[in-house]
Amino acid sequence: MDTLAPLVLLTPLAGFLTNALLGRLLPRRVVGWIGAGSVGLAFIFALMILGQVLGGQKLDQTYFTWWQSGDFNVPFNLYVDALSSLMILVITGVGFLIHVYSIGYMGEDPGYSRFFAYMNLFVLSMLLLVLSGNLVWLIIGWAGVGLCSYLLIGFWFERTSAVLAARKAFVMNTIGDVGMIFAAFLIFLNLRVLDYRGLFERIHQLPRGGTVITAICLLLLLGAVAKSAQLPLHTWLPDAMEGPTPVSALIHAATMVTAGVYLVARMHLLYDWAPTAAATVAVIGGVTAFFAATIGTAQVDIKRILAYSTMSQIGYMFLAVGIGAYAAGMFHFMTHAFFKALLFMAAGNVIHAFHDDQDIRHMGNLRAGLPITFWTFLIGTLSISGFPLFAGFFSKDEIIRAALSAAGSEFWLGLLALITAGLTAYYMFRLFFIAFGWEWLSRDDRHLHEAPSIQTVPIVILAVGAVVGGYIPVANFLSPVFGHAVEVSTSGFIGLAALSVLVALAGFFAAYLLHARRPELAVALRTRLGPIFTLVEHKYYVDELYDRVFVRPALALARFLNEVVEPRVIDGAVNGVADFFLLEAREFRLIQTGRVRSYALWTLGGAIGVVLVVAAVLGYLPLRLGG
Amino acid sequence: MIGFALVAAWELVTAAGVVALKRPLYNALSLVGNMLGLAVLFLMLNAQFLFAAQVIVYAGAVMVLFVFIIALLNPVSDIALPPRGIEWIYGAVFGVIFAALLGGLLFNRGLTGRPGALTPEVINATGNVQTVGIALYTTFLFPVEVTSLLLLIAAVGAVYLAMRRIR
Amino acid sequence: MPVPAYAFLLLSGALFTMGAIGFLVRRNPLVVFMCIELMLNAVNLAFVAISRYLNSLDGVVFAFLVITVAAAEVVVGIAIIVQVYRAGRPMDVDGLDLMKE
Numbered sequence: 001m002d003t004l005a006p007l008v009l010l011t012p013l014a015g016f017l018t019n020a021l022l023g024r025l026l027p028r029r030v031v032g033w034i035g036a037g038s039v040g041l042a043f044i045f046a047l048m049i050l051g052q053v054l055g056g057q058k059l060d061q062t063y064f065t066w067w068q069s070g071d072f073n074v075p076f077n078l079y080v081d082a083l084s085s086l087m088i089l090v091i092t093g094v095g096f097l098i099h100v101y102s103i104g105y106m107g108e109d110p111g112y113s114r115f116f117a118y119m120n121l122f123v124l125s126m127l128l129l130v131l132s133g134n135l136v137w138l139i140i141g142w143a144g145v146g147l148c149s150y151l152l153i154g155f156w157f158e159r160t161s162a163v164l165a166a167r168k169a170f171v172m173n174t175i176g177d178v179g180m181i182f183a184a185f186l187i188f189l190n191l192r193v194l195d196y197r198g199l200f201e202r203i204h205q206l207p208r209g210g211t212v213i214t215a216i217c218l219l220l221l222l223g224a225v226a227k228s229a230q231l232p233l234h235t236w237l238p239d240a241m242e243g244p245t246p247v248s249a250l251i252h253a254a255t256m257v258t259a260g261v262y263l264v265a266r267m268h269l270l271y272d273w274a275p276t277a278a279a280t281v282a283v284i285g286g287v288t289a290f291f292a293a294t295i296g297t298a299q300v301d302i303k304r305i306l307a308y309s310t311m312s313q314i315g316y317m318f319l320a321v322g323i324g325a326y327a328a329g330m331f332h333f334m335t336h337a338f339f340k341a342l343l344f345m346a347a348g349n350v351i352h353a354f355h356d357d358q359d360i361r362h363m364g365n366l367r368a369g370l371p372i373t374f375w376t377f378l379i380g381t382l383s384i385s386g387f388p389l390f391a392g393f394f395s396k397d398e399i400i401r402a403a404l405s406a407a408g409s410e411f412w413l414g415l416l417a418l419i420t421a422g423l424t425a426y427y428m429f430r431l432f433f434i435a436f437g438w439e440w441l442s443r444d445d446r447h448l449h450e451a452p453s454i455q456t457v458p459i460v461i462l463a464v465g466a467v468v469g470g471y472i473p474v475a476n477f478l479s480p481v482f483g484h485a486v487e488v489s490t491s492g493f494i495g496l497a498a499l500s501v502l503v504a505l506a507g508f509f510a511a512y513l514l515h516a517r518r519p520e521l522a523v524a525l526r527t528r529l530g531p532i533f534t535l536v537e538h539k540y541y542v543d544e545l546y547d548r549v550f551v552r553p554a555l556a557l558a559r560f561l562n563e564v565v566e567p568r569v570i571d572g573a574v575n576g577v578a579d580f581f582l583l584e585a586r587e588f589r590l591i592q593t594g595r596v597r598s599y600a601l602w603t604l605g606g607a608i609g610v611v612l613v614v615a616a617v618l619g620y621l622p623l624r625l626g627g
Numbered sequence: 628m629i630g631f632a633l634v635a636a637w638e639l640v641t642a643a644g645v646v647a648l649k650r651p652l653y654n655a656l657s658l659v660g661n662m663l664g665l666a667v668l669f670l671m672l673n674a675q676f677l678f679a680a681q682v683i684v685y686a687g688a689v690m691v692l693f694v695f696i697i698a699l700l701n702p703v704s705d706i707a708l709p710p711r712g713i714e715w716i717y718g719a720v721f722g723v724i725f726a727a728l729l730g731g732l733l734f735n736r737g738l739t740g741r742p743g744a745l746t747p748e749v750i751n752a753t754g755n756v757q758t759v760g761i762a763l764y765t766t767f768l769f770p771v772e773v774t775s776l777l778l779l780i781a782a783v784g785a786v787y788l789a790m791r792r793i794r
Numbered sequence: 795m796p797v798p799a800y801a802f803l804l805l806s807g808a809l810f811t812m813g814a815i816g817f818l819v820r821r822n823p824l825v826v827f828m829c830i831e832l833m834l835n836a837v838n839l840a841f842v843a844i845s846r847y848l849n850s851l852d853g854v855v856f857a858f859l860v861i862t863v864a865a866a867e868v869v870v871g872i873a874i875i876v877q878v879y880r881a882g883r884p885m886d887v888d889g890l891d892l893m894k895e
Binding site: 595596597600601604 | 814817818821826887888
């Protein structure tokens with residue numbers, strides 16, 4: 001395994017370098033298949049690693065010492081266990097399918113090779129993040145995915161909105177990065193290690209629930225919140241939909257935004273040891289899930305709805321890892337990767353069919369025109385809404401069950417999660433009904449055509465995953481890392497399942513009623529809710545709030561520094577030094593009169609001065625020199 | 628002692644004459660007198676060789692040159708003396724400072740140097756000129772050679788300057 | 795009673811002072827030159843006096859070299875002054891300020 005692990009990293013690296021340096025010279029097909037192929041190759045290596053992990057193997061291998069000065073020793077080591085192998089399987093597997101899809105989707109784009117280079121770089125960074133065996137390389141990978149997110153959101157850089165969105169994402173990510181780095185500082189200060197093995201061994205040296213460990217966990221949480229677009233650092237994710245759809249699918253649905261969940265799961269020993277921080281994680285997750293779901297009900301851009309849906313589902317994952325149900329959170333991560341990537345890619349097909357129009361009110365009745373997309377999107381919607389037997393049902397259920405069966409305040413979070421599940425079903429089916437239409441037309445005269453197979457086959461594969469993924473025994477697989485889950489009685493299981501199915505059906509029927517059967521009711525409801533609706537539609541005005549509180553003062557400060565400080569203080573200081581010398585020179589030049597006698601005067605004066613000094617030093621003057 | 632006081636008085640008077648007299652010729656003649664007095668002082672200080680050198684070289688050659696030039700150029704006395712009052716202030720200030728320094732000398736009467744071995748008796752035993760000669764050509768050989776070079780340069784420079792044509 | 799050393803040094807200092815004042819005050823270049831000579835002589839006196847009182851010949855030798863150098867300097871200086879005279883310029887040190895900045 002110790003050669004397989006770096007190979008997983010090296011293939012996307014090779015893909016990136018090839019496409020970055022030679023991409024312009026190679027034909028399009030080649031570029032695309034290099035990009036997709038390298039990730040596919042990495043997937044095969046990941047499967048091989050899976051085989052070994054199932055056989056009970058683990059890896060914590062140092063390949064070389066990267067940075068060592070005194071106590072501070074950062075090796076380049078890779079850490080492979082059940083958790084990281086699950087992550088790399090999803091990253092490379094789903095990533096491969098998305099890359100293949102992009103070959104078709106980005107086919108006409110002038111920046112084709114640049115796109116694949118960036119995507120490979122992203123996969124490399126994400127794998128590095130996940131496989132790293134110490135905090136420093138994790139942060140390096142973390143920063144790498146942030147960079148790629150910026151590059152890919154702003155891929156169509158001629159568009160102002162894209163550039164602004166990319167910058168917004170990057171700035172918010174940086175806030176999280178600062179938290180991560182400070183957490184690393186604290187860890188090193190207190191425990192003098194940064195690699196996982198040392199960290200996990202020594203973590204119990206700190207007092208349980210004490211300020212230090214809580215601070216560390218909260219700072220790490222700051223990074224996770226920024227990266228995973230949870231409250232309050234969530235505003236960048238909807239704007240990130242400016243990027244191409246495959247980017248949204250890969251980065252902002254399946255992988256990068258889940259890095260925060262991975263972080264908490266990987267650091268689960270720390271969070272177990274700091275209950276306050278863990279509770280914060282859970283609360284943030286639960287509240288974000290509900291909050292995002294409400295906003296999703298009022299949006300009309302297909303990708304934005306999916307973005308808020310992502311935010312909401314990641315909230316579920318945060319809730320899970322916050323209450324200690326790490327396996328449940330990772331299970332949901334896997335199923336979410338399947339159906340969210342599927343949903344995004346299908347949405348991409350629809351957007352292409354409507355020539356880049358993303359407003360769902362302009363769509364409808366797509367069964368005849370885009371059959372494959374239609375049915376796969378339906379499967380994805382059923383899965384995310386938690387319909388029984390689909391994958392989303394199983395994973396979401398585990399989380400809700402873990403929350404409801406826990407003692408104390410987590411129960412209320414579980415209730416919130418249950419309500420959110422209903423909302424999820426509602427807004428997803430609202431999306432489905434409005435965009436795809438419920439009328440079962442057999443013909444359609446808008447001349448819509450289905451996407452080519454290179455764009456539909458990956459979606460179909462993912463649709464299969466969205467159905468059967470629920471049967472993969474993820475919890476068992478992850479038990480070497482997290483320990484076994486608490487067994488629940490069968491009646492409890494069935495009771496809870498029934499409850500969640502009920503909630504999902506309620507959401508479905510509400511959507512059916514309001515958007516399929518009687519659209520006029522929806523309009524009436526909107527006017528009745530009036531200001532509340534406007535509030536939700538405008539995302540609770542959080543962006544506006546941040547603009548007032550943070551952005552404008554910062555801009556004002558920058559303007560002040562540029563217009564006042566820069567010319568007066570800094571330039572003034574530099575020019576002042578020069579002016580001072582000029583002044584001095586001008587004064588001293590007056591001595592050069594050219595007249596012998598004035599020179600003689602100065603010389604004599606100097607001579608007297610020297611004599612006086614010598615006399616004083618030698619003690620001939622009745623003077624007291626210092627000491 | 629009396630001799631010293633007399634010669635010292637003569638020195639001071641002629642020095643004042645160099646500085647203060649109006650016509651350059653008078654200044655030059657005062658300087659000649661000053662140098663002769665100095666030669667006498669050298670004699671008192673048991674430096675017979677230097678006494679001779681002073682008379683021959685300084686008073687005899689340098690000052691003669693001066694007098695020749697003054698006679699040749701016949702320069703007018705200072706264009707206006709004094710044109711600017713400020714100069715006397717400079718003079719006065721420096722005079723005061725120097726006087727203070729000299730006064731300081733009065734309070735520190737001892738010589739702090741390390742006495743050597745050449746007492747006047749020892750010198751006179753060998754003869755003054757011989758001793759000075761030996762010192763010049765053994766201990767002070769290098770300065771002597773350098774000085775000869777300097778004289779050469781001065782001679783060349785003077786010849787060059789004299790031969791320049793004035794436009 | 796033998797003459798004390800400081801008497802010679804005082805005399806030397808007085809002569810030097812007078813030479814310095816004259817150098818600063820006078821405007822005829824020849825007279826200025828003569829004041830320089832006066833200063834050099836004063837220094838010579840100091841050298842010889844100390845040499846005598848410290849039983850050494852170093853001061854005497856040095857004074858001798860000073861005389862030599864002074865002679866050379868006078869030669870060149872007179873040559874310059876003669877040139878100034880022949881160029882028709884006024885014989886006034888204040889007017890010779892071609893080296894002004």
